[in-house]
Amino acid sequence: MGLEGRFDEDAGVIRVGSDARQRYHDSRGYGYPLEGNEIALAPVEAAHLLYRGDLDAVVDSSGNRLNFRSFAAREPGERFGVRFLVYADLRSRGFYLSPAAEPWIDAPPEGPTDFAVFPRGKGPGDGEIEHALRVISERTDVPATDLEDGVLAVVDEESEITYFDVSPRDPTGSSNPDSSLPNNCEADLLTDRVIVWEPPRDLYEATFYGQPLEGREYEEPTLQCSLLEATYLAERDAIDLEVETLRARGEAVEGERFGRRLAVYTELREREIVPKTGYKFGADFRTYADVESVENLGHSELLIRVHPDDHVFEPRDLALDVRLAHGVRKTMVFALVDDGEIEWWSLERLTP
Amino acid sequence: MGLEGRFDEDAGVIRVGSDARQRYHDSRGYGYPLEGNEIALAPVEAAHLLYRGDLDAVVDSSGNRLNFRSFAAREPGERFGVRFLVYADLRSRGFYLSPAAEPWIDAPPEGPTDFAVFPRGKGPGDGEIEHALRVISERTDVPATDLEDGVLAVVDEESEITYFDVSPRDPTGSSNPDSSLPNNCEADLLTDRVIVWEPPRDLYEATFYGQPLEGREYEEPTLQCSLLEATYLAERDAIDLEVETLRARGEAVEGERFGRRLAVYTELREREIVPKTGYKFGADFRTYADVESVENLGHSELLIRVHPDDHVFEPRDLALDVRLAHGVRKTMVFALVDDGEIEWWSLERLTP
Numbered sequence: 001m002g003l004e005g006r007f008d009e010d011a012g013v014i015r016v017g018s019d020a021r022q023r024y025h026d027s028r029g030y031g032y033p034l035e036g037n038e039i040a041l042a043p044v045e046a047a048h049l050l051y052r053g054d055l056d057a058v059v060d061s062s063g064n065r066l067n068f069r070s071f072a073a074r075e076p077g078e079r080f081g082v083r084f085l086v087y088a089d090l091r092s093r094g095f096y097l098s099p100a101a102e103p104w105i106d107a108p109p110e111g112p113t114d115f116a117v118f119p120r121g122k123g124p125g126d127g128e129i130e131h132a133l134r135v136i137s138e139r140t141d142v143p144a145t146d147l148e149d150g151v152l153a154v155v156d157e158e159s160e161i162t163y164f165d166v167s168p169r170d171p172t173g174s175s176n177p178d179s180s181l182p183n184n185c186e187a188d189l190l191t192d193r194v195i196v197w198e199p200p201r202d203l204y205e206a207t208f209y210g211q212p213l214e215g216r217e218y219e220e221p222t223l224q225c226s227l228l229e230a231t232y233l234a235e236r237d238a239i240d241l242e243v244e245t246l247r248a249r250g251e252a253v254e255g256e257r258f259g260r261r262l263a264v265y266t267e268l269r270e271r272e273i274v275p276k277t278g279y280k281f282g283a284d285f286r287t288y289a290d291v292e293s294v295e296n297l298g299h300s301e302l303l304i305r306v307h308p309d310d311h312v313f314e315p316r317d318l319a320l321d322v323r324l325a326h327g328v329r330k331t332m333v334f335a336l337v338d339d340g341e342i343e344w345w346s347l348e349r350l351t352p
Numbered sequence: 353m354g355l356e357g358r359f360d361e362d363a364g365v366i367r368v369g370s371d372a373r374q375r376y377h378d379s380r381g382y383g384y385p386l387e388g389n390e391i392a393l394a395p396v397e398a399a400h401l402l403y404r405g406d407l408d409a410v411v412d413s414s415g416n417r418l419n420f421r422s423f424a425a426r427e428p429g430e431r432f433g434v435r436f437l438v439y440a441d442l443r444s445r446g447f448y449l450s451p452a453a454e455p456w457i458d459a460p461p462e463g464p465t466d467f468a469v470f471p472r473g474k475g476p477g478d479g480e481i482e483h484a485l486r487v488i489s490e491r492t493d494v495p496a497t498d499l500e501d502g503v504l505a506v507v508d509e510e511s512e513i514t515y516f517d518v519s520p521r522d523p524t525g526s527s528n529p530d531s532s533l534p535n536n537c538e539a540d541l542l543t544d545r546v547i548v549w550e551p552p553r554d555l556y557e558a559t560f561y562g563q564p565l566e567g568r569e570y571e572e573p574t575l576q577c578s579l580l581e582a583t584y585l586a587e588r589d590a591i592d593l594e595v596e597t598l599r600a601r602g603e604a605v606e607g608e609r610f611g612r613r614l615a616v617y618t619e620l621r622e623r624e625i626v627p628k629t630g631y632k633f634g635a636d637f638r639t640y641a642d643v644e645s646v647e648n649l650g651h652s653e654l655l656i657r658v659h660p661d662d663h664v665f666e667p668r669d670l671a672l673d674v675r676l677a678h679g680v681r682k683t684m685v686f687a688l689v690d691d692g693e694i695e696w697w698s699l700e701r702l703t704p
Contacts, residue, residue, distance in 0.1 A: 021508065051565075069540065069547075069549065072540070072542060073540050073542070078543045078544075079543075080542075080543075081542040081543050081544075081545060082543075085576075087567075088566070088641065092566060123670075137544060138631050139544060139605050139606065142397070156564055156580075156627050156629050156631035157544070157545065157578040157579065157631065158562075158576070158577075158578045158628065158629045158631075159545060159563055159576040159578075159582070160563070160629070160631070160632070162631075162632060188421065188424070188425050190424065190425070190433045191430045191431075191432075191433050191434075191489060191510065192430075192433075192489060192509070193433060193511055193526070195421075195424070197421065201574050204537070210510075211510055211512070213403075214440070214444060216443075224510070224511040225435075225510075226509040226510045226511075228453075228509070229510075231354075253491050254491065276510065277508050277509050277512070278511045279490050279508035279509065279514075279668060279671055280508070280512070280514060280670070280675060281669055281670050281671070281675060282668050282669065282672020282673075282675065282676075316631060319631055319632055319633070319634050320633065320634020320635075320672060320676060321634075321672075323632060323633060323674060323676060324634075324672060324676045324679065327676065327679040327680070328679070334639055349511065350529075
């Protein structure tokens with residue numbers, strides 16, 4: 001026979017007596033213990049027990065007996081629906097999870113976190129948290145400043161759930177450094193790209209700047225470079241164009257985005273990672289961490305999208321980027337730029 | 353021995369005499385014939401012959417002898433660079449192509465077209481055009497109103513080229529029609545989704561509305577529906593919620609986008625195609641043309657993104673959408689909505 005809960009509206013919890021502690025808390029990780037055998041459940045926990053038929057009803061302060069339908073309809077918070085769906089999904093996958101708050105758990109994770117998910121086979125009393133989980137709807141914007149190390153669960157309009165592992169990232173590489181750049185190669189600026197006329201082969205073949213112009217016999221290949229590559233090379237006196245002219249052209253064709261992308265390009269090169277355009281993947285860059293020669297180029301590891309640090313993500317755009325990166329076996333990384341300071345965050349699909 | 357061209361600056365063409373007609377036009381499809389053996393070349397054609405070393409120089413009206421580098425630096429139009437790159441790329445793939453204008457070709461294609469590309473093995477005199485080709489840089493915005501049946505070549509910042517086949521589309525299907533919808537099923541609106549309590553099984557299993565709530569024993573499954581599905585069902589009296597309430601909620605959470613998406617959802621259903629959310633692919637819908645039962649659901653064929661008809665595309669976003677769709681073996685379709693009138697366009701990657 002099932003039990004009934006009593007809605008303690010002041011505390012925002014549902015209290016259940018009798019053998020609830022043993023039945024729901026100790027053996028299945030719901031709620032937190034009160035005195036005796038009584039426990040307190042968060043609304044999402046009570047809803048789940050109602051939904052499963054484990055709890056017969058919740059009685060509110062006016063004496064109404066609520067079933068799952070009337071309990072769900074009564075819960076006012078706009079996030080109750082999406083939080084319930086994620087709670088139920090993780091339970092059905094065999095995880096125990098608690099609201100990320102005391103007294104459900106000690107030392108809750110910081111930041112905007114909804115649930116603490118415990119390692120498989122563990123519960124709230126074991127002192128270990130596998131994932132700090134934040135739940136949003138696909139219509140909830142995510143300010144870049146809110147990104148936290150943890151898991152983001154996005155519930156789409158048809159109530160399917162995607163989990164993203166969000167992590168700070170510190171990209172490093174061992175590509176050939178720039179110590180061997182040439183000196184003042186002849187170059188022409190053509191609208192929004194640059195031609196470098198017959199530079200030393202290593203500029204392309206060892207350090208992977210530019211793309212050779214095809215279809216012509218040559219001793220040394222003539223290279224087409226992007227404005228970013230050209231500005232970076234001009235700053236190091238490797239080509240004979242004025243840095244200011246190139247920067248001005250970049251800003252004319254891309255606006256503020258150019259400066260942000262140049263900051264990211266530069267920091268990647270300084271970390272001995274080679275950035276090349278990510279256009280075909282809809283990103284700013286794809287990156288190669290360990291270029292020794294273009295002839296033996298490995299797979300590019302990261303796709304990088306550059307944003308200002310006050311950017312606000314739409315979950316649908318995140319889904320698109322992460323899905324595409326996954327499909328081409330790369331990791332999606334967001335570079336958030338604030339006055340030249342860069343924060344790096346990776347987002348990857350997670351199957352709990 | 354090579355020939356020299358003479359820049360006719362008034363006409364904007366380069367005239368080449370001697371045996372140029374036989375050598376460049378008749379056998380290799382460059383330019384158009386003038387009197388005698390003389391031909392006229394567009395700047396992009398002359399540049400290509402200079403680049404290949406087939407033409408020794410172009411002499412301008414001041415008597416300067418221009419080589420490829422000085423000719424390219426002199427060409428002022430900001431689109432010369434990207435047009436040249438595409439021209440050279442298609443030539444290197446074995447195609448002949450001409451400026452999409454008289455007198456290079458008769459009856460040039462309409463709209464913003466740069467080149468007429470002839471079928472492999474054919475030239476300008478054969479009266480057949482394989483592709484009407486438009487060239488843009490990845491930084492060129494594309495207004496939706498400019499989409500034309502043809503090929504769009506996008507040159508990225510590192511001068512690599514992506515070709516998109518752009519076609520009007522007329523999606524049709526043979527999924528189970530709505531004739532058997534139930535009558536006024538009980539349903540609750542929960543923030544931005546709807547629960548339909550134990551409707552007839554066919555609502556899900558034959559016509560593929562909603563998703564069953566998992567993890568509970570049931571006779572008839574309880575369905576979660578999106579606001580779009582629920583509004584559509586309420587308009588047909590299949591669920592007992594007010595249409596106006598649902599529309600208002602949709603507009604509250606999505607703004608104007610909701611009305612556009614509902615127009616597209618409705619037209620797809622009327623065409624006997626089942627739209628489901630495309631969130632996981634970053635799109636509005638994925639579609640199933642031939643649903644007989646959910647149990648034997650085939651692969652979804654299209655990804656659909658909905659835009660107002662005055663939308664302006666960024667090529668990078670197009671690259672992202674089309675790449676992702678291709679990776680999951682679907683076709684990317686854009687639905688452009690103007691007061692309920694919908695235009696459908698597909699974009700697919702093309703390897704010439």
